Amino acid sequence: MPDRAPQPVDRQLPTEEARDLVSLVRDIAQREIAPHAAAEEEAGRFPREVFALLSRAGLLGLPYAAEHGGGDQPYEVYLQVLEELAAVRLTVGLGVSVHTLACYALAAHGTKEQRVEHLPAMLGGGLLGAYCLSEPSSGSDAASLRTRAVRDGDDWVINGTKAWITHGGVADFLTVMARTGEEGPRGITAFLVPGDAGGLSAAVPERKMGLKGSPTAQLHFDGVRVPDSRRLGEPGQGFAIALSSLDSGRLGIAACAVGVAQAALDEAVAYARERRQFGRAIADFQGLRFMLADMATQIEAGRALYLSAAKLRDAGRPFARQAAMAKLHCTDTAMRVTTDAVQILGGYGYTADFPAERYMREAKVLQIVEGTNQIQRMVIARHLAGPEAR
Template sequence: MDVDRLLPTPEAADLIALVREIADKELAPRVDRHEAAETYPEGLFATLGEAGLLGLPYPEEHGGGGQPYEVYLQVLEELATRWAAVAVATSVHTLACHPLHSFGTAAQQERWLPDMLEGRVIGGYSLSEPQAGSDAAALSCKAERTEDGDYRVTGNKAWITHGGKAGFYSLFARTGPGSHGISCFLAPGETEGLSFGKPERKMGLQAVPTTSAHWDGAVLEADRLIGAEGQGLQIAFSALDSGRLGIAACATGLAQAALNSAVDYANQRTTFGRKIIDHQGLGFLLADMAAAVDAARATCLDAARRRDLGRPFSRQASAAKLIATDAAMKVTTDAVQVLGGYGYTRDFPVERYMREAKIMQIFEGTNQIQRLVISRQLTQADA
């Protein structure tokens, strides 16, 4: 069932209608096959790019869609309701475009940004390392100056969505000591000396690879540095709140998909001469699921509207990520319960939804990190 959305403009309503049409035509018929076979949907992201869906929250003058975050998040949600892996990869691509858009020079933006925002190349975000996940200041991958003024990159990165498939990576590497010694680079996907590990054997989101990367003395030209040397953590952290909202929207869409499946099943299955949705115990369970999805959506949109107004939204972004992803885990688990034994089989999608929901509580900062962010801001408010 389609969500009854409150959208800010008629243009936004038209966009959502377009997204639903594309998602129903291009995503829904393919998701089960690719997720089961763990195969990449070749050409799908090009289709999304041609439709203008891969640069929505960025300015039109650079090839973006010029949409407020309030609308962009609801597009992500619609995609996630059909295919969570595609929505997550779209969110990561948007995150990967942020450093160049917000910190690149005019020349860099003119050279690279249109292809990125128009979806002709897909981006990956390369911040985490095997021993540096939530602790970004502990990065060890190095970018050292060469005699020619370029950068030679050596080290390992981890947990890269679209690893080996992306056309560019926003790479964070160490150029000096301490937390102020990390820099950001726009690295081409075909860089000589860059190789990728086998895709991780994940619990869910199987159709889009997540890999490690090995930089074996690969050389990046000097103009691939985004911002100033040592500005990397500032660049990375400036995008985290927005990235968390993207994952919160994906989690909300996933929860909506699980709710839809559970309601459809409960309206068809009968026991003791009645539809199972008419049994109060099950009806109340579905009601709690619907309330959780509504609460997740409302929390996401509240944070997005604050962002669109230029107001602080860090605490609200962490709350949205925490609430939406916890809701997705509970709603998908309850959806399996509604379907009973059938929910535990791969004949129905709810078991996949449950597996996909778990990662939502982990990436873009674990939910424990979100609680830390929220609690620290509460302490600051009392000071």
């Protein structure tokens, strides 16, 4: 059964331009993405042509400066675009979020010359990025990464393995964190690595319970040579760059989670109106109506939370705590709402004939990526009570 068209959300967008933008995205999503989403996810097919279309439409660089090919849109608008895309296919919404994350280090910490040389192609030239921080032995403890870059004349030579890389094997460029100095966070540096660099190879993609259309793979760096002109920021600044990148990236995950949850709610409401038992629609039974009410309330609260954090970011104010809260709340909400949607559909919810089970499988990964929700609680507590006593 094809996915139902998501119900339009009553969005509070700041300008007429923003309203037109979101309307365009919704139209693209319904015409180009939704009709094929279920079948392509089941087949594990990566929709590269969709990302090419989004690039041509100017949708892969929305929160970045127009002078470099970006859309000059505030995060408040960009995140609502992500929600629209994730509601029809999380592989696409999450892919745009990861691409935006991969562009951040260059846009925020690159030199003027680096931005002029690389950003236009990254933001509007059909390229797709990946963000390389995690490793097989360092996930939540990212500062313990072991991939190493050694200076050799005007180049750096990178050796090591990155793990759990979205777009691994298909990305055109990579933002890579590698150790260039002492152990710990102060010895890490960021690099912009071409996707076709010599010595770079991708493992067979992971077999995942959801997001089957989005390739997740280990990347092996075997003597990958990168000129110093592709170093982003100063040596030793990479971990700080990585953390600031993730603050913004977590808002992207929160928006994607709300999109998945909204799609699941729409499916549950439509089914409850159509399904009849004991002579009436099951939407007439109070127990089920209360479930739908709780689902809708949690989604609205999540949307308000991520937009509140985005407005802080747009105003240039600190937002790391609110970003962690948004990622925590929105992804936990997506898990609860998609689980309840499966329950409302009953046996049909457990079959692949309806999209509820796919939403449920996809929601789970959002509680893990870009900092598990346990890490988000640590971040929030650190802002409230200070660093833990050692």
